[in-house]
Amino acid sequence: MRLDVVTIFPEYLEPLNVSLVGKARARGRLDVHVHDLRDWTYDRHNTVDDTPYGGGPGMVMKTEPWGDCLDDALASGYESGAHSPVLVVPTPSGRPFTQELAVELSERPWLIFTPARYEGIDRRVMDEYATRLPVYEVSIGDYVLAGGEAAVLVITEAVARLLPGVLGNAESHRDDSFAPGAMANLLEGPVYTKPPEWRGHGIPDVLLSGHHGRIARWRRDEAFKRTAQNRPDLIERCEASAFDKKDRET
Numbered sequence: 001m002r003l004d005v006v007t008i009f010p011e012y013l014e015p016l017n018v019s020l021v022g023k024a025r026a027r028g029r030l031d032v033h034v035h036d037l038r039d040w041t042y043d044r045h046n047t048v049d050d051t052p053y054g055g056g057p058g059m060v061m062k063t064e065p066w067g068d069c070l071d072d073a074l075a076s077g078y079e080s081g082a083h084s085p086v087l088v089v090p091t092p093s094g095r096p097f098t099q100e101l102a103v104e105l106s107e108r109p110w111l112i113f114t115p116a117r118y119e120g121i122d123r124r125v126m127d128e129y130a131t132r133l134p135v136y137e138v139s140i141g142d143y144v145l146a147g148g149e150a151a152v153l154v155i156t157e158a159v160a161r162l163l164p165g166v167l168g169n170a171e172s173h174r175d176d177s178f179a180p181g182a183m184a185n186l187l188e189g190p191v192y193t194k195p196p197e198w199r200g201h202g203i204p205d206v207l208l209s210g211h212h213g214r215i216a217r218w219r220r221d222e223a224f225k226r227t228a229q230n231r232p233d234l235i236e237r238c239e240a241s242a243f244d245k246k247d248r249e250t
C-alpha cells in the first residue's frame with residue numbers, strides 16, 4: 001500500500017516512522033510519502049490560507065497549493081506504478097471512521113491523506129478531485145481538533161494493522177472490538193499475564209483451567225458485561241448474546 005500525506009506540519013507525521021507502521025514500512029508493506037504543502041507556494045510568505053468568502057471567523061486553506069501538490073503527488077504515484085488512489089480527507093464534518101471503514105481502506109492500494117488546518121480546505125479542491133477519484137471525508141470522533149494530522153495517524157494505524165503480514169499474530173485482529181465474527185461489536189474483556197499473584201490480586205480460575213471451551217465462554221461473557229457497561233448502544237448490534245434475553249432484562 002502507498003500512502004501520501006499532504007500537510008503544513010510534516011514533522012507531525014514522524015510517528016509513522018516508529019512501531020507498527022514503522023515496521024510495516026521497513027518490511028515494504030507500506031510506502032509512505034509526506035509532502036509539505038508550503039513547497040507548493042510561491043509567495044515570500046508561503047501563504048496557504050486566506051479569509052473566507054461570506055465572512056466569518058478563521059481562515060480557509062487556498063485551492064492553488066492543494067491542487068498543485070495533489071497533482072504532483074498523483075503524477076509521482078502513478079509514475080511509481082501505484083494505481084486506484086482514493087483521497088482521505090479528515091474533517092469534523094466527515095462520516096464516522098469505524099473499523100468497517102478501516103477494513104475498506106485497508107483493501108485499497110493507495111491512500112492520499114489531506115489533513116488540513118484553519119477552518120478547512122476550500123470546498124472546490126474536494127469537488128475537483130471527486131471528478132477523478134473516490135473522496136472519503138471522515139471524522140475520527142465527536143470532538144474538535146485543531147487539524148487533521150492526528151486523524152491521519154489514527155486512520156493509518158487502524159488500516160496498517162489490517163494489512164497482511166503486519167500484525168505478528170495473524171489472528172490478533174480476529175477478536176478486535178468491531179471485527180466481524182462471534183465477538184463482533186463487543187468490546188474486549190479483561191486480559192491477564194504472569195505473575196499469577198500481584199499485590200494480592202490473583203487470576204480468574206477459569207483462565208488457569210486449561211478448558212478452552214469454558215475460557216472462550218468466560219471471555220465472551222466478560223466482553224458482553226464490559227460492552228453493556230461502557231457501550232450499551234452496541235449491545236443491540238451484537239450477534240446472539242452471551243446471555244439470553246431474559247438474563248439481560250433481570
Ligand SMILES: CC(C)N1CCN(Cc2ccc(Cn3ccc4ccc(-c5n[nH]c(N)c5C#N)cc43)cc2)CC1
Nearest residue numbers: 090091092116117139140141143144145146147148151
Ligand atoms: C462558526 C465557527 C466558529 N465554527 C468553528 C469551528 N468549525 C468547525 C471546525 C473545527 C475545527 C477545525 C480544525 N480543523 C481543520 C482541519 C481539520 C481536520 C479534522 C478536524 C477534526 N476535528 N475533530 C475530528 N474528529 C476531526 C477529524 N478527523 C479538525 C480540523 C475546523 C473546523 C465550525 C465553525
